[in-house]
Amino acid sequence: MTTYTLTVPYEFTKNGRTERRFRRVGAVFENTRKETGETFLSIKLDFPVAVTELVAFQPSPRDGDEPPIDD
Structure with missing residues (x-):
């Protein structure tokens, strides 16, 4: 399973x-x-988010975090 970080610009x-x-x-x-x-x-x-645009990115690895695992 791939996970993305959802953001608002x-x-x-x-x-x-x-x-x-x-x-x-x-x-x-x-x-x-x-x-x-x-x-x-x-x-x-x-x-709750009241915006007109959402942007998804693959998460950046953090210190001590394992990279995301793709199935």
């Missing part, structure tokens, strides 16, 4: 430059139906 101005960051709002899980082999995504939000 936002822009701000710092030192006269516009910068873009991505705030985590949840996770996306890629699953496969055993009966048909069909792939589907499950989205789990960390909290």
Whole structure:
């Protein structure tokens, strides 16, 4: 199963430059139906989100974390 980090992009101005960051709002899980082999995504939000755009990234490994395992 592949897991993605779900984020919301936002822009701000710092030192006269516009910068873009991505705030985590949840996770996306890629699953496969055993009966048909069909792939589907499950989205789990960390909290209620009222936005018009969500962006999913594969998570970055952190110190001591194992890389994601793909089935």
